[in-house]
Amino acid sequence: MFELSDKSIDAETLKTALQTPEAGACATFEGWVRNHNEGESVDHLEYESYPTIAYKEGERIIAEARERFDIHKVHCVHRVGDLAIGDMAVWVGVTSSHRDDAFKACRYIIDETKARVPIWKKEHYPGGDTGWINSEVREESESPALTEAAYYDRQTRLPQVGEAGQQKLRESRVLVIGAGGLGSPALSYLASAGVGTIGICEGDMLEASNLHRQTLYRHDTIGEPKAALAAQRLREQNPFIAVQTHPERLTPEHAEALFAEYDLVLDCTDNFPTKFLINDAAVLTKTPVIFASIYQYDGQLFLVNTGNGGPCMRCLWPEVPEPGCVGSCAEVGVLGAVPGVFGCMQAIEAIKFIIGLPGVLGRELVLFDCLTYGVQKIPFPKHADCPVCGDQPRIKDIQAANYDPNADLEVEIGNLQLTDFRIIDIREVDEVVSNPIEGIAHECIAMSTWRLDAPPINHESKFLLSCARGMRSKSLAGKLRERGYTNVYSLIGGAEAFKTGVPKL
Amino acid sequence: MSDKSIHIQYFAILREQRDMSEETLQTTVNTPRDLYDGLRVKHDFSLDTDRLRVVVNEEFVEWDATLVDGDRVVFIPPVAGG
Numbered sequence: 240m241f242e243l244s245d246k247s248i249d250a251e252t253l254k255t256a257l258q259t260p261e262a263g264a265c266a267t268f269e270g271w272v273r274n275h276n277e278g279e280s281v282d283h284l285e286y287e288s289y290p291t292i293a294y295k296e297g298e299r300i301i302a303e304a305r306e307r308f309d310i311h312k313v314h315c316v317h318r319v320g321d322l323a324i325g326d327m328a329v330w331v332g333v334t335s336s337h338r339d340d341a342f343k344a345c346r347y348i349i350d351e352t353k354a355r356v357p358i359w360k361k362e363h364y365p366g367g368d369t370g371w372i373n374s375e376v377r378e379e380s381e382s383p384a385l386t387e388a389a390y391y392d393r394q395t396r397l398p399q400v401g402e403a404g405q406q407k408l409r410e411s412r413v414l415v416i417g418a419g420g421l422g423s424p425a426l427s428y429l430a431s432a433g434v435g436t437i438g439i440c441e442g443d444m445l446e447a448s449n450l451h452r453q454t455l456y457r458h459d460t461i462g463e464p465k466a467a468l469a470a471q472r473l474r475e476q477n478p479f480i481a482v483q484t485h486p487e488r489l490t491p492e493h494a495e496a497l498f499a500e501y502d503l504v505l506d507c508t509d510n511f512p513t514k515f516l517i518n519d520a521a522v523l524t525k526t527p528v529i530f531a532s533i534y535q536y537d538g539q540l541f542l543v544n545t546g547n548g549g550p551c552m553r554c555l556w557p558e559v560p561e562p563g564c565v566g567s568c569a570e571v572g573v574l575g576a577v578p579g580v581f582g583c584m585q586a587i588e589a590i591k592f593i594i595g596l597p598g599v600l601g602r603e604l605v606l607f608d609c610l611t612y613g614v615q616k617i618p619f620p621k622h623a624d625c626p627v628c629g630d631q632p633r634i635k636d637i638q639a640a641n642y643d644p645n646a647d648l649e650v651e652i653g654n655l656q657l658t659d660f661r662i663i664d665i666r667e668v669d670e671v672v673s674n675p676i677e678g679i680a681h682e683c684i685a686m687s688t689w690r691l692d693a694p695p696i697n698h699e700s701k702f703l704l705s706c707a708r709g710m711r712s713k714s715l716a717g718k719l720r721e722r723g724y725t726n727v728y729s730l731i732g733g734a735e736a737f738k739t740g741v742p743k744l
Numbered sequence: 745m746s747d748k749s750i751h752i753q754y755f756a757i758l759r760e761q762r763d764m765s766e767e768t769l770q771t772t773v774n775t776p777r778d779l780y781d782g783l784r785v786k787h788d789f790s791l792d793t794d795r796l797r798v799v800v801n802e803e804f805v806e807w808d809a810t811l812v813d814g815d816r817v818v819f820i821p822p823v824a825g826g
Contacts, residue, residue, distance in 0.1 A: 417826055419826055420825075420826055421826040422826075506826075507826050508824075508826055509824060509825055509826035510824050511822070511824045514824055531826065532822075532823040532824050532825055532826060533823065533825045533826060534755070534756035534757060534760075534821075534823045534825050535756070535759075535760060535825075536759075537755050537756060537759065537765075538823060538825075539755075539820075539823055555797060556797075556822050560795060560822050560824075565756065565757050565791070565795075565821055565822055565823065565824065571757075571760065571825075573825060578825070578826060604820075606755060606818070606820065608755070608759075608765055610765055611765045611766070613753070613765070613766075615753075615799075615802060615818065616802075617799050617802050617803065617804065617818075618802075618803065618804075619804055620804070
């Protein structure tokens with residue numbers, strides 16, 4: 240919590256109150272009154288505040304810190320009234336499971352408090368002179384030159400947009416699922432176009448390998464939740480919009496409820512199970528969705544709007560494709576500007592749809608190849624036997640099992656191209672010695688030596704884990720996937736499978 | 745069986761496996777299925793026709809549609825990258 244206090248700060252008591260059994264770290268900051276400021280000697284100080292705004296802003300800062308960092312308890316107290324040299328003027332304490340989040344959150348809270356909470360100090364100099372010093376004034380967005388009319392001027396000049404179109408954007412609510420390569424430009428242009436409420440659904444933390452294409456993010460925020468980072472970036476970009484975060488993967492349990500909060504959804508995800516979940520939720524809730532998907536240098540764009548009688552993704556692809564049959568960005572690579580182009584196309588399509596501009600996609604699939612600049616717009620018809628939007632739909636509600644992202648966790652040796660994988664034998668040393676895998680390139684890293692927070696793998700290759708029978712490798716691969724390593728697989732049958740299976744070499 | 749000229753465009757994993765975006769072939773095959781199956785053997789494509797959609801002259805068609813001289817064929821795999 241945040242508080243202003245006219246009594247001296249008792250740091251020990253405050254710190255004790257932050258203790259919780261799950262806390263493994265506590266970071267505190269103390270700000271003291273010093274005897275000089277910018278070359279002047281100072282005798283003592285007076286702090287004055289505007290309490291209503293100070294409390295509101297202080298609580299907002301703490302909420303932001305909770306969103307950005309994994310922390311347990313927080314307390315921030317700032318003194319008001321008369322203070323002598325050496326008195327404590329401000330105290331911040333944060334507990335968390337690990338030190339990194341405690342340090343970062345503590346730093347964030349004190350920096351933002353100094354910059355944003357309206358507290359002024361009056362310095363008393365030797366000889367009786369005094370001077371009011373502002374709280375650390377930061378450049379605020381509310382400069383007189385920044386008005387909504389000026390912000391959107393170049394857009395409202397378009398005869399097809401105008402103030403009426405701008406008002407439609409202002410009233411619209413758009414959910415973007417996935418704040419990655421497609422989501423970065425899509426979110427950025429929706430925000431700057433003035434979409435009044437933008438939702439960001441994204442459960443990942445920022446990684447180094449995201450940065451070449453995910454232009455919303457800074458290199459010094461690796462490891463932080465992308466939803467909060469993206470929201471902060473959009474708020475900096477446009478102060479006239481509201482941004483909501485849903486910092487989790489879209490799940491079958493909450494997809495329909497989430498869709499109900501929005502007028503339009505953008506699919507900026509990178510995997511089939513989630514795309515099919517989005518499609519089915521779109522059909523069942525009659526929410527329009529603009530889909531885009533890319534592969535290396537080309538991609539596809541289409542609109543699903545079955546409320547309007549249009550087709551859905553299952554009219555084109557009735558079932559979720561088998562895992563691994565078509566590669567992902569992590570597997571096959573991607574030029575960052577390619578999702579950039581398609582994310583921009585999604586933003587354009589969203590704006591067209593909201594305002595009602597000419598040429599809104601109907602029943603067409605757009606194919607665009609960035610190598611040849613070839614573009615095709617192919618009519619795709621609604622299928623009477625579509626499993627979700629057809630005449631006799633098989634899918635009548637969202638069943639979690641249909642969208643299991645771990646459906647491809649366990650693989651059989653006969654279906655694999657082993658050269659596509661880095662194979663790791665995770666058996667313990669004595670097991671390997673008595674029954675080695677022979678004739679197939681592999682590494683041996685015993686399971687007992689793995690650290691889940693720093694596993695000996697990366698996101699660049701596909702990893703096939705093998706144990707004796709496939710039980711331990713399944714368990715380990717499952718835990719790694721929970722930590723974002725979707726490129727890890729478990730070999731059914733383990734070491735035995737290499738002897739009896741018929742791998743393609 | 746008469747020879748026809750067919751223009752073919754490849755997308756996504758097919759473009760990668762063919763290592764080109766488009767080509768024009770002289771062929772005697774009569775259906776997109778026969779055309780693809782032949783190319784699949786020749787270029788070792790990983791996907792079979794069950795996993796693909798085919799477009800001829802900018803319309804989705806069935807795999808057993810009839811091809812004629814000058815047709816423009818596009819093979820489209822599902823794509824999920826983002």
